[in-house]
Amino acid sequence: MDIFIHETTVVEKSVKIGKGTKIWHHAQIREGSSIGNNCSIGKGVYIDHNVKIGNNVKIQNYVSVYNGVTIEDDVLLAPNCTFTNDLYPRAFNQDWAVTSTLVKKGASIGANATILCGVTIGEYSMIGIGSTVTNDTLPHSLMVGNPARLKNFICQCGSELRNVNYASYKMKFQCSNCAKYFHIDFYFS
Ligand SMILES: [Zn+2]
Secondary structure: OHHHHHHHOOEEEOEEEEHHHHHHEOOOEOOOOOOOOEEEOOOOOEEEOOOEOOOOOOOOOOOOOOOOEEEEOOEEEEEOOOOOOOOOOOOOOOOOOOEEEOOOOOOOEEEOOOOOOEEOOOOEEEOOOOOEOOEEOOOOEEEOOOOEEEEEEEEOOOEEEEEEEEEOOOOEEOOOOOOOOOEOOOOOO
């Protein structure tokens, strides 16, 4: 399980790169960042300083993961999806603060989607192409639009779920594709 780093990639000092990870043309991996095992880092990707990327993460072309953004295991970031880290952007602010963003295990963020800083993308949540996420997303939620709204819940396999049983805040679902049953526990606020 060798590491592959294309010769045009810029890797700064104190970077950790896990086994089996591949990094493609013109990526930039900034100082102090860490990338887990078996990741794929596409062409032109920018990993900012001290960013943590989990295992089995796929980051497709031209995504920038800025300081303050954390990516857990099994996450997919599709081409050109956008993160931010400054909630009050002003060119002339000298003392701006980083606002953190967390993308939890198994989540997928569609091409050209934009994620407001400060939100948490729930486990196995999927963000539709071009959507703009302005709030935390529930586990297994399918979010679409601007601002992104809940369209359905989805399985680990990516297919939409059928709601089998609903009782206040506990829901039991069955996947329309792989037929797997499971509960999603949460409170609507
Ligand atoms: Zn399924």
